Amino acid sequence: MYLLDYHVHTKRCGHAKGEDRQYIEAAIGKGFKEIGFSDHIPRFYEADQGKRLSERGMLRADLDDYVDSIIKLKSAYPEISVKLGLEVDVAPGWEEKFIQLIAPYPWDYLMGAVHFISEWDYGYVAYYQEHTPAEILEAYFNQVATAAETKLFDILAHIDLPRRFFPKPDGMKMDELYRNLAVRLGQAKAIVELNTYGIRSSKLGDVGVFPEAELLKLSRYHGVKVTLGSDAHSPGEVGADFDRATGLLTTVGYDRIVSFTQRQASLVEWI
DSSP states (O other): OOOEEEEEOOGGGSSOOSOHHHHHHHHHHTTOSEEEEOOBOOOOOOOOTTOOOOOOSOOGGGHHHHHHHHHHHHHHOTTSEEEEEEEEEOOTTOHHHHHHHHTTSOOSEEEEEOOOOTTTOSSOGGGOTTSOHHHHHHHHHHHHHHHHHHTOOSEEOOTTGGGGTSOOOOSHHHHHHHHHHHHHHHHTTOEEEEEOHHHHSOTTSOOOSBSOHHHHHHHHHTTOEEEEEOOBSSGGGTTTTHHHHHHHHHHHTOOEEEEEETTEEEEEEOO
């Protein structure tokens, strides 16, 4: 079985713990072929006056250390393929600033992540108490699809993250939102991650893998490819709940996942 975990954080982001090497050793212990670090990008955007800002992300002063550490660990652990990635906040209007920030470094992949709707508030998506779940999901999915269409990102993270905080609306509206998102992702030739964070870290209990089966089935139908990520914030979470993720891959019919090297994608059989 060929397994990889492309969504691993480090203590630099301020809400994870453990040493970089401990994450790698955890992946080796579980028999993984690849591990990809994708810590939160330093905040490169600024909110309008009076808006909240997400406090997630490493300090700009830590970025060089992050890159240097992962590059050294690539050589230190030849028994596993160590990848250098970055989780990048999707912040419309700030693309030039983001491009300047990441340009000097040899990334293996960039993971675009929607954590807020900039038109409403630069705080975390859970703060949007003045909007209904349907409104939040519609705005969120539109921003995910738009991020795919920019071609700035190699992978899209947790594409239905609001399920972590808000009950999913029932009925035709949800079907329409899923269908529209899957169509746009397919047209953009997007790659999404199966992210297991919702199983162990949700305000609503176990909400399962992001994206859920219904959305993943539609995405596969429209040609969207996938990779895997635990969203680990400690070494023990590397590969967490991947039995659920691989079960979903099997159910939906994915026999290959995407691997990255120097931002070049390749398909590997995981079974």
